[in-house]
Structures are given as structure tokens and as C-alpha cells.
Amino acid sequence: MRRNIVHPGADSLTYEIRSIVAVGKKMCDMGQEMVWENIGDPVAKGENIDPWIKETVHDVLDNCKSWAYCDSQGELATREILADFVNQRGGAQISPEDILFFNGLGDAISKIFSGMRREARILGPSPAYSTHSSGEAAHSGYEHLTYRCDPSNNWLPDLQDIRNKVQYNDTIAGILLISPNNPTGSVYPREILEGVVEIAREFDLMLINDEIYSHIIYNGAETFHLSEIIGDVPGIILRGISKELPWPGSRCGWIEVLNKDKDPIFSRYFKSLVDSKMLEVCSTSLPQAVIPRIYKDERFPAHLERRAKMFEQRANEAYDILSQVDGVSLVKPQGAFYVTVVFNDNALHNKQSLPLDNREITHYLQGLLQSGKNHDHRFAYYLMASFGICVVPLSSFCCKHMGFRFTLLEMDDKKRVDTYKRIAQAVTLYLNS
Numbered sequence: 001m002r003r004n005i006v007h008p009g010a011d012s013l014t015y016e017i018r019s020i021v022a023v024g025k026k027m028c029d030m031g032q033e034m035v036w037e038n039i040g041d042p043v044a045k046g047e048n049i050d051p052w053i054k055e056t057v058h059d060v061l062d063n064c065k066s067w068a069y070c071d072s073q074g075e076l077a078t079r080e081i082l083a084d085f086v087n088q089r090g091g092a093q094i095s096p097e098d099i100l101f102f103n104g105l106g107d108a109i110s111k112i113f114s115g116m117r118r119e120a121r122i123l124g125p126s127p128a129y130s131t132h133s134s135g136e137a138a139h140s141g142y143e144h145l146t147y148r149c150d151p152s153n154n155w156l157p158d159l160q161d162i163r164n165k166v167q168y169n170d171t172i173a174g175i176l177l178i179s180p181n182n183p184t185g186s187v188y189p190r191e192i193l194e195g196v197v198e199i200a201r202e203f204d205l206m207l208i209n210d211e212i213y214s215h216i217i218y219n220g221a222e223t224f225h226l227s228e229i230i231g232d233v234p235g236i237i238l239r240g241i242s243k244e245l246p247w248p249g250s251r252c253g254w255i256e257v258l259n260k261d262k263d264p265i266f267s268r269y270f271k272s273l274v275d276s277k278m279l280e281v282c283s284t285s286l287p288q289a290v291i292p293r294i295y296k297d298e299r300f301p302a303h304l305e306r307r308a309k310m311f312e313q314r315a316n317e318a319y320d321i322l323s324q325v326d327g328v329s330l331v332k333p334q335g336a337f338y339v340t341v342v343f344n345d346n347a348l349h350n351k352q353s354l355p356l357d358n359r360e361i362t363h364y365l366q367g368l369l370q371s372g373k374n375h376d377h378r379f380a381y382y383l384m385a386s387f388g389i390c391v392v393p394l395s396s397f398c399c400k401h402m403g404f405r406f407t408l409l410e411m412d413d414k415k416r417v418d419t420y421k422r423i424a425q426a427v428t429l430y431l432n433s
């Protein structure tokens with residue numbers, strides 16, 4: 001073409017959580033059976049939707065209004081209820097006008113970054129959830145800027161590292177938090193959130209907290225919403241129903257904008273997000289019409305509690321199995337539904353392997369490894385080729401630690417325990433090969 005139409009950030013749009021599936025699928029075509037432990041979709045892993053939730057959706061579907069467009073910012077009655085929930089917690093108060101619906105948080109994240117001035121950077125966690133890190137990198141045209149989360153301190157953000165990065169890089173306009181966290185399962189205590197708010201206030205920054213897992217907490221953790229702690233600092237909370245109903249296919253998420261009127265630049269920025277949504281007309285109407293009915297249903301708290309207990313039991317089960325393995329370490333998750341395992345420093349090298357008995361897969365794997373992959377990608381490929389388990393390498397979450405993430409989502413108890421045991425066995429075999 002006579003003009004290059006490729007965006008400078010195009011190479012940053014990577015999502016290993018799904019990309020690794022392409023490799024796994026190829027191996028399946030060659031005869032390998034695969035357990036998919038890469039993606040955070042509870043429904044795909046066999047979770048049934050509670051009958052009362054399904055009935056609620058049926059009822060709403062019967063109303064023709066749920067088939068129509070809704071307000072560009074989202075259904076007003078739904079935004080009113082969500083604003084009430086925020087306000088009832090105390091802390092920063094919002095109105096329905098401070099809420100904006102998107103087609104899932106994936107859409108929200110992409111718009112949040114692409115709607116920002118290119119030179120304005122958002123400092124995010126390492127490890128990072130890829131949609132955030134790729135979105136920020138693609139928008140800025142540079143590698144995503146990250147702060148350290150420390151595996152030897154429950155994967156909590158390193159406040160000194162955040163402070164240093166913010167102090168010495170004045171392109172940083174905001175700090176992103178993900179609590180409860182994907183991929184680490186950590187839930188940030190009040191002191192950490194307060195520490196980040198203090199830095200934001202001192203350097204005149206905005207904050208973003210991705211709270212999509214805020215109703216999936218266990219093992220003694222307590223969720224603090226950003227609104228309770230933020231004071232008068234501008235902030236955005238990200239919320240959605242993909243994980244907690246769970247209804248990932250609804251493509252429905254929203255942002256709650258805090259202290260919009262405390263800063264004219266922040267307020268103008270939010271208006272630009274609303275304006276851009278207007279150009280699209282609106283986000284998915286049906287799930288928005290469902291939300292008030294479900295959130296106000298007296299069965300909903302018990303539903304959340306049951307699921308939190310379920311993930312707690314699985315987190316402990318996975319921890320008990322993997323913590324016995326030499327050469328790796330892991331933190332017991334307290335939220336969300338992932339486990340991250342880290343290889344000890346220098347435990348990996350490029351001569352390690354797992355037994356392979358399929359010639360075609362062996363040949364394919366050799367080809368893949370020729371292009372010089374990270375050590376943890378190498379392990380993940382061998383794990384698929386030899387044990388038929390697909391996990392996500394930790395280095396693909398913008399992280400310098402080598403490791404991998406798997407999920408707590410498998411509904412078949414026997415299969416789940418067997419998968420965790422086989423992962424443990426594979427790690428031991430690989431490290432001793």
C-alpha cells in the first residue's frame with residue numbers, strides 16, 4: 001500500500017492467554033488430548049448457571065424493551081442502583097452520571113487507554129493482566145511501564161518501586177491496580193491501597209482499580225473498594241459480571257468514575273469516553289436490564305458466598321499439592337480463581353524436557369523451540385506436548401519471574417485434583433531432566 005496503515009502499537013497487541021491455545025490446538029490435531037487451564041471462563045470449564053439466575057434472564061428477555069438500544073452511558077435504572085451500592089459503602093460518592101457501561105471490561109480497558117493522550121502513561125503491575133498491559137503499550141507505542149509485585153510478600157505491590165517510578169518519570173499520569181488480582185490471586189489490604197492513594201495525591205495522578213473479582217474473595221481476605229479509600233483523588237473502578245454471575249458471554253462491564261469534578265482534565269477525559277460511546281450508540285442492553293434484578297435478589301449474597309467457598313477449597317487443594325514440589329514456590333490465593341507458580345531463580349535452562357512419544361508433536365515442538373522462547377514458555381510447551389495440560393507462562397504477563405498460571409475453575413473434582421497432581425509431577429520431572 002502507498003501508505004503504511006499499521007498503528008505503531010500494533011506489535012503490542014498480544015494476548016498469550018488465548019495465543020497459547022493455537023499451539024495447543026495444533027498439538028490436538030496431532031493426536032494430543034488437552035486440559036485447558038489457560039482461560040478464566042468458569043462457564044467454559046463446566047460451571048452451571050444457578051437456575052434462578054437463568055429464570056431472571058428469561059423474564060427480562062420476555063420484555064421487548066430489553067431488545068432495544070439503551071442510554072449511551074447505560075440503562076439509567078441500573079446505573080442508579082450501582083451508584084447506590086458505591087455510596088452505601090461510604091467514601092467517595094457518585095451519581096448515575098459517573099457510570100459508563102461497556103461491552104465487557106475488555107472493551108472498557110481498550111477505550112480507557114485509547115482515549116488517553118499518547119504521552120500520558122499508566123503505570124501497571126508486574127505481573128500484569130495482558131489486556132491492560134497490551135492496551136497501554138499499544139496506546140503509547142512503548143513497552144508497558146510496570147511496578148513490581150513481590151512474590152515473597154504475597155505478591156503485594158512494592159510501594160517504594162511505585163514511588164520511584166512515578167517520581168522519575170513525569171509521563172506517568174496514573175497508577176493501575178488489580179485487586180483481587182489476576183494472575184496472582186492476591187487481595188490488597190487497606191494499607192497498600194492507602195499507600196498508593198498517598199502517592200497519587202502527592203504527584204497529582206489518577207488511579208484505576210480493576211475490581212472485577214471483588215466478590216470472589218476467601219481465605220480470610222477482605223476487599224476494600226477504591227471508593228472507600230481514595231478520598232478526593234480522581235479514580236476509576238472497573239466492574240463487571242463476567243466472573244461473578246458468571247456470564248462472560250454477556251460482554252458487560254462498567255466503570256465507576258470517582259471525583260470526576262475534582263479535576264477539570266479528568267472530567268474532560270471522562271466526557272471523551274462518554275462521547276466516544278455515543279458514537280457507538282450504546283453497550284449491550286440485555287445484561288444491563290438483568291443486573292438490578294440479580295443484585296437485589298435475596299439469593300445473590302448466598303450465591304456469592306457459595307462460590308467464594310468453592311474457590312477457597314480449590315485454592316487450598318492446589319496449594320497443598322504444588323507447595324510440596326521442590327524448585328518452585330507459590331502464594332496461596334485469596335481472591336479470583338487463578339494460581340501462579342514461580343520457578344526458583346536459575347532452576348530453568350534450555351536443556352530440560354519432558355518425555356514425548358508422538359513423533360509429529362516432537363517435530364512440531366522442536367520447530368517452536370528453535371525461535372528462542374523464554375524458559376517458562378519452553379516448560380509450558382513441553383507440558384502441553386507431554387502431559388496435555390495448557391497453562392499460561394508467567395513471563396507473558398509482563399513479568400521477569402519465570403513461572404506459569406493455571407485456574408481453579410475445573411468443575412470435575414477428580415479431574416481437577418488429577419490435573420494439579422500431574423502439573424506437580426511434570427514440574428519435578430522437568431526440573432530433574
Ligand SMILES: Cc1ncc(COP(=O)(O)O)c(C=O)c1O
Pocket residue numbers: 040103104105106107129131178182210212240241242248251252253
Ligand atoms: C483482571 C481482569 N479484568 C478484566 C477482564 C475482562 O473481563 P470482561 O469479560 O468483562 O471483558 C478480565 C478477564 O479475565 C480480568 O481477569
